[in-house]
Structures are given as C-alpha cells and as structure tokens.
Amino acid sequence: MFEALTDRLQGIAKRLTGQGKLTPENIRESLRDVRRALLEADVEVAVARDLVARVEARAVGDEVLRSLTPGQQVVGIVREELESLLGHAPVTLAGSPHVPTVVLLAGLQGSGKTTFAGKLARWLGGRDKRVMLASADVHRPAAIDQLARLAGMAEAGFWRAPEGAAPEAIAGGALDEARRRGFDFLVLDSAGRLQIDEPMMAELETLRRASRAHQVLLVMDGMTGQEAVRVGRAFAGRVGVDGLVLTKMDGDARGGAALSLRQATGKPILFLGVGEKLDGLEAFDAARIAGRILGMGDIVGLVEKARAAVDEQQARRLVERARKSEFTLEDFLGQLQQVRKMGPLDELMKLMPGVPRQALAGAVPDEGKLRRYEAILLSMTPRERRLPRVIDGSRRRRIAAGSGTTVTEVNRLLKDYDQARALMKQMRHGPRGLASLRGRMR
C-alpha cells in the first residue's frame, strides 16, 4: 500500500507537471486510495474521514509541494498520523500499590474475554506475579468451568463462588479471597454483554464497584467492523475503560477496529491476542498495526514467527557448516522442517510487506511439495543424508518407493540440494548471507 501509494503520487507528479511536483488536486485524488484502504480495514467511516482530512491539510502545505520527493513525503505523513492516533508510547498493565491489583474484563459476547483471562494469568505469572482468576459470568453456560480449566493450565489460582451467587457477590467474594490468600493480581472475568443492554451495563458497573477494580480492560474482537466505535464509547462512558485488548489478531483481519477504539476511548491498547494457546499474547506496537491497517504487511510478526520456529543454536550450527561447505542433506532436512514449522507459506507471504495479494497465487512453493520433500529425505538412511553422493540409481528407486514418490522427484530434490549447496558456497565468500540475514531478524 505504501509503496503503491508512493509510486502513484510520484507518477502523477511527473506526468502532470513534468517537474516531479504535486498539486493539491492530485494529492486529494490519491488520498482516496488511502481512505479506501482504511475502510477496507474496518476503520470507522468518520475516523477515516478525519484522518484523511488531517493528512490532506498537512500534505498540501508548501513544504510538501516544493519537495523533490513529494510522494514519499505524503506517505510519511499518512504513517505519522496513523501511528499517532494509535499511540506511540508502549503502555503495559500497571500494578497498583494496593494488593491485589484488580483487573476487570469487559466486552461483547464472543470477544474472547475468558481466553484472554487465561492468557493474562500466564503473562503475569511469567513476571513472577501471583494471580487469581474468578468469573462473574453466570449467564453463558459453562463459562465458569471454562475459566477454571484455563486457570489450571495457566497455573494460576482460581476461586469459585457458591452455586447461585449473584455477580456482585462473586466480585466481592473474589476480592476477599484474593486478599486473604495474598495474590498480587485478581483478574475478574465478566459475561459478554451488548452496550445497549441497560441491565447488563448496570451489572458491570456494580461489578466494578464491588471488585474495586483498578483497571477495566475492554476486550474486543480484532475483526469487529464499524460498530467498534460505539461499543468503545458506550463501555467507556458507562463503566469507564482503562485499557484495550484486541483479540484474534492471528487471523488476516486488518485490525482497523484498533484505530476506531483508540479514537472512541482515548485509552491505550495494551495487548493483542494471537492464537488459542495461553502464550498467545503480544504487546501492542503502533507501527506494526499501522502497517497492517494499510495493508503493507507485518514484518515484525513474520520475524517473530521465524524466531519462534528457528532454533537459534541450530541456525548458528548451520551457518558454521555452510562456511565449511559441509552442508549435507541432514541440514537440508533440518531447514525444510523449520520452514514448515513456521506455518503455511502463503500465510507467511501475506505478512511480507509489499507483496500484493494477487501476486501470491502460484508464486508460493506449494505445501505439498515441501511435504513430499520431507518424506523423501526421511526415507533415506542417515548415511545417505550425510553422504549424498552414495545415492545411486538403485537407492533412488528404494527412496522413491519408501516415500511414496517417484524417482523423478527424488532427482529433483537432489538437484535442488546441489543448488542450495552451491549457494552456500557463494555465501562463504561474501559478507552477506545467512549471518547478515539473522542479524536483520533481531
């Protein structure tokens, strides 16, 4: 998006003036693309309009119009405005001087509050905090059981109110219990509710009071559409919201709701929920989300995925072996398995900046081929993997039969391996290569 926008702005400037300068008119026209990108990312209409208006006001200034690279300048302004809306400074969950710090979770049905409660317990536990979970969700069947189960997995404390207790009593009881047992944090889950459901909003207010919550976190589905602004405003206005959490951000939603919510509440986004496992919690990063909203990929997400999958030591060993040109089929297999561990390749490509979605079709090595390669490599003996030159015609036939592939495919793999090895040799002589690639990944 940014690249396309830069090109477009530069192109217009060149064509129209022959001098590489922009006019207010053609800036305005290009900003329509920005608006469309924002709307497709679910940024609220009014928020998108204001943002574009602010960019336009700054972009038609003399400084930009006189600049020799007006395209880049305008794009820079879009980025800045987006990031400043999202909040530059990273904010994290604050503990209170009074023990326990009480965190109340609120949000619509299905936004992921209960799962987030489990993740937060794990996150706080990892920071040596003692956490107790409790649920005031007496509405959804088995919601309390779900939280109890998650507390067990997160190795956090859990308190179950007596059967039939009202939410208010649960909140008070949980606070007493957390105090008595000396927990650092009490995370109180609540039932999902609609912001227009008056009795339920009143209940939430009661919960806040009875639990003496220090922080109310509004948990919102990252795929939410235009309604995000109203939800944010209603919860903030009625109950008070201290921080925001966006969930299900491991999908391909562009996350425009982040922008809408920030605008509506003025509160910081503390966490992003990614994945269903308890460790799927990430700190919010404005630059990443800004890029994602404008469809320019999420390079940090990609690197994190790679880091999670790549064993640091193994990577170092590989570099060492490559340097000595000892790259064998064993290493080839190791590499292949690491790539596969990072997830489907086309998903990874979506995280790459500057790769248009349309270009992905067909460009990605297909998953099936990798799987077959893995099967072929696993059908070799360790000796064959260490000394590939011993693989003769008869061995090729055995390997093909063993892996359910054909000799042609075995041949193709061996050819690919040869090429990879040749590449490794080149790297040995140049300063760039795996080592510098890994440097960039940090």
Next chain:
Amino acid sequence: MSLLDRFRSGLQRTRERMEQTLGAALGRRGAIDEATRAALEEALLAADAGPAAAERLMDEAERRMRADPALDLRHALERGVAQLMGATRARFTPGAERPWVALLVGVNGVGKTTLAGKLAAGFARDGRSTLLVAADTFRAAATEQLEVWASRAGVELVRARDGADPAAVVHDGLSAALARGHEVVLVDTAGRLHTKRNLMAELEKVGRVCARLVPGSPHHVLLVLDATLGQNGLQQAREFQRATPITSLAITKLDGTARGGAVLAIADQLKLPVSVVGLGEGLDDWQPFDPEAFARGLFE
C-alpha cells in the same frame, strides 16, 4: 412478533443511522446528486457493507431510479438489497435423508454453540428426533456448554473427552445416530480462524468422516458469522468455502446494535445465501432469513 418486526428491531440502529445520514434524501426521486451520493456511501459504509458492495448498491439504486422516475431512493435501495440478498436462497431445513447431517462452522466466538442449541431445540419442537454432536474438543468447557443447551432443548448429546480428535467424535455421533435412528444430527465444531491451515484440514477430515458414514453427508454446512463483523467476513467465507463447501450462512447477534452489512459484501462477492439469523440468547431467538424482510428492515 412478526418476521418483519423481528428484522426491523434487529436492524433498528442501522436503519436509524441510515435515516440520520440521508434524511429527506431517502424520499428523493430522479437523478442522484453528488452530495446525496456521498451521504449514501457513508451510510452504507457505516453499515459495514464495505467499499465494493456500497458502490454496487449505489449504482444499482441509480439505475432503478433512472428507469422508473416514480421510484424514490429508499425503495430503490430496498429493492437492490432484496435482489442482492435473494439472488440465491437457502433454508436450514432437514431434507428426506436419514439422518440429515449438518455441520456448524466458523471462527471463534461467533456463537456456534449457542446457535446449535437453538436450532436443535427448534427441530426437537417440530417432533424430529435430534442429536447434538460436540465436536469442539479444543475450547475448555465447550462440551459442558453444549450439554446445557442439549438439556434445555431436550435432545441427546454425543461427546468425547477434551482434546479428542473431532473427527472421531463425529464418527461416534453418526454411528449413534444410525443405530438409534435419529432424523437430524447437528455437529457443533470448534471455532477456528480461517487462516489456520491445520485446523481447516481438520475440518476437511470431519467432512470426509461424515461422507463415509452417511453417504452424501454433510447435507448442510452452515457458516456462522457474527453480525458485528467487518470486512474480514468476506475473507472468512472464502477460506471456509475452500475447506468445505458452504451451503449457507447464519448471522448471529443481529440484535439491535449490529450493522449486519458484511453479509451484503459476501452476497455480492461470493453469492452465498443466508439461511438463519440469530437474534438473542433465548432458546427461540432465531429466524429463517428472509431477503425482503431484511431489506425492509434496513430501510423502512
């Protein structure tokens, strides 16, 4: 409450905003001026229709108004939406197959389990012997949640321990249905983000198991979408469609706040029909979808 009234109350907020933004322009006839078009675009976008479907609906309304000078903007829009949503139709009703097998699929938190409970209650009330299968073995306590719904609906439930292979639970469920002669089997699957390749493969496997035990099944695959969902709905529908052929869509939580416009984008791009709408948390809070009532609910 009549069907139309239900849609009217479900879409109340969206309609009010539409009126707020467009005001008197809704009664306009003839050519649409630039200002009206801008306001209309804003109103449609605010309903989550998305830029592409919004443009399509505006062009369609303009075309109708040019062809019929007596037609006002409100009715031109209404007819456009009714046509778009009614282009393909589907009902979530058991056919003659025994058992009739339906899968409920969708991303996390859209209300699959709640809807499965409600649909089962509806079928049971119609006197069909219905079996619920709890194939969400991943989310903690998902089975317990469905258990409560099954007892509310008065239907039987087949379950497995947490973490079991969902395909195995489906296998057990269908075997039980065949043995006990159930008419309807509703399979509640785990929520899965459409971008998770392994989970989508798991869904494919569930489909294969169904087909093996009951040839021709699943007879209906219902993709459940949350009405507060934005433009990602399109992506969801597209990816689920790849893993298992979607028969129709269900829209849940269409209860006064949601915009519901994302289905316009899906109908526009993917031609998938909506069959069911969920309107609240009560056992009877669901309705068969009706394109005309939906369109009138949006604009009248």
